[in-house]
Amino acid sequence: MNNYETTVKRWSESAENFNKSIQSQLFDENSVTVWTNLIKENAPQKEAITVLDIGTGPGFFAIILAKIGYQVTGIDCTPEMIESAVKNAEQQGVKPELKIMDSHVLDFEDNTFDLIVNRNVTWTLYEPEKAYKEWKRVLKPGGKLLIFDANWYMSHFDPLAGREMTEGMREYREKYGELPEKFSMNVVEDYWLKLPMVGVQRPQWDKAALWKLGFQNLVFDTNLSERVSLTDMDRMLYGCTPMFMISATKATKAEEEEAFNRVYWDGAAINWGSNCLRDHHSFKKNAYLELLEPHFEEEKKYKILDIGTGSGFMATLLAEKGYQLTGVDFSEKMLGEAAYCAQELGVQVEFVQAKADHLPFDDNSFDGIICRNVTWLMKDPQEAFSEWNRVLKKNGKLIYIDGNWNLYQYDEEEKQRFIKNREELEALGEKKLYGYGHSSTVLIDKLSANLPFSKLRRPAWDQENLSQFGFNVLEIEENISQKVLTEIEQKREATTPMFMVVAQKK
Structure with a gap:
């Protein structure tokens, strides 16, 4: 079973319980308002926004954004999740486009969406760099990427987070009794713990990865927990794992x-x-x-x-x-x-x-x-x-x-003279083919590509x-x-x- 198949299997098993949680949020007016406003504040300020909700699950983001007039497409790798999302959308009176799709391989044209959103998805990526590159591809220049996530399972890697988790569970038991089933498990599946985004410090990792891909205007909010209205129960169970937000903009070609x-x-x-x-x-x-x-x-x-x-x-x-x-x-x-x-x-x-x-x-x-x-x-x-x-x-x-x-890039006669000159220099043992320490023409060629004076x-x-x-x-x-x-x-x-x-x- 490959990574994609394993991911589908794990989330299929969780689909029913996850849907119940999302349904309760959809009927929680405060939760809907908070998340809607948070996304609107950080979305591109324009009309007729096209949105891709990656890892939509039972459709929370897709539904609340469709309600405010955004043109939304929601994708998820799990058929059961998409089935729940379709039913929830019908109950809420909206019709976002909902598709089964791998978040690492998107079946969309380049420059399709103004906004990409996801919540509690990036930590599950088995090839995060590949996924981020793909997300950038389908964003329009000037489009924005909004990631909402947390350092899930950090308690298994960080002693301080582990102590905070233990204290939170103790407090929960004293006030509410038995823990929810998933917190009662003594062993977390190795599959989750071996995911590349689990156990790394985020959003620091994301900052480096997104910058490397050429995203601009990187903004990080490292504690959204209070704003997104965690319940008292949530605070006890998830207090050691505060949610963060990452906002990044796809640069235009000129940028x-x-x-x-x-x-x-x-x-x-x-x-x-x-x-x-x-x-x-x-x-x-x-x-x-x-x-x-x-x-x-x-x-x-x-x-x-x-x-x-x-x-x-x-x-x-x-x-x-x-x-x-x-x-x-x-x-x-x-x-x-x-x-x-x-x-x-x-x-x-x-x-x-x-x-x-x-x-x-x-x-x-x-x-x-x-x-x-x-x-x-x-x-x-x-x-x-x-x-x-x-x-x-x-x-x-x-x-x-x-x-x-850089005339040699566009003039064949100049190109041959340039190549001959470089061959002669190399034959003499000359390695510094450009002044100021540059030993390759590759960067110069990229720097000068399509500049008027190069031709x-x-x-x-x-x-x-x-x-x-x-x-x-x-x-x-x-x-x-x-x-x-x-x-x-x-x-x-x-x-x-x-x-x-x-x-x-x-």
Whole structure:
């Protein structure tokens, strides 16, 4: 008998008693009101909500949510449970769709439901990661997952919970007499105790699992017991196992991409931080100054914005020369490395966490904007360049350095050149195929997938298009790699020479 068959058998045996319990809750006006309000408060705030009630059992959630107008589908692996749910729904005057289905393998299209709910179900999952992934699949982007559960049987693993359970049962006997049948059992079936969610600390486990799957806005309420109106009997029997709620939102595609980017750049931060100080003590310091300074009038002490400052190399470079620098980056860890670099160098730079295309500055705030290896990451070049134009003063300078970093993904000729270059490097024993510690192209490919500049030849595009964003192109240097890269870096980036664009706000 496999896990699914065993689960069906166990809950089939409990279906009759479980149905009696649910029927009493359905006729308990206070219980219905409390649970209805709790779900409504945490559900997406929209009309015509589609709901999937996983492990519906005799249909409590499916019925109370159908009563308030939600379009509800309830599933359960046990035919007896679904049969009870159908009868209970008819008695309550509602018609949720009720189906027999395995919660690990859902027979629904992707992005079907606005809300998934379940109560006292997740602890029974025999493959919880698989189930959570499947639930995410059928949620719409922006849809919410609400889990209500508890650390069932924790008394078998945690001595404190065991003592609380013993005390609760003693109190129950003194006040009400014999314990309910399930609490009178001396031995709990090994099947329950061996389930992966039994004996682990929750909802901490769920937090890690849901975050790994890309859920966002994770909210946890670790003690719902008082709110969901436990009776005095329930308090004695279940007081050692307080119910918790988990609320999680399925990210939109844009949110998932942003989260991936943040994790990627946060992970790269520590290496970038060490490179900042290293480059300050190498030929690169003067090399970049020779490229940048001729375009700024030093005596005016320009206010300069470094967009995508990373670990702060460009910002601290110009701050040392007396310019007033502000550096922005959306990675908090990058900004931490940048602040450390500035402190070590003894320079003043204002660092601000912000997105490159949504800058928290007034119009006409800066005399100049600089950035390095940032423009290739733009999802919407028009939006970003227009935003940069907005915060620049009239006649302000825009100077950016970049390369055709991922053109090989979309251009066959470039792809062959890229592959040949990597083969030559590997033959020489070179493992660090990207700077800053990245030894694989996989993450870079994912990071740059479908970005506009990954498909365009630059700086030809920049020459042709900057005018429409309010800039006059003053100068383009198509290959500065020999000026600013070490010999080995030039070999690594042989197929992607770095270029520099100097433009001026009209």
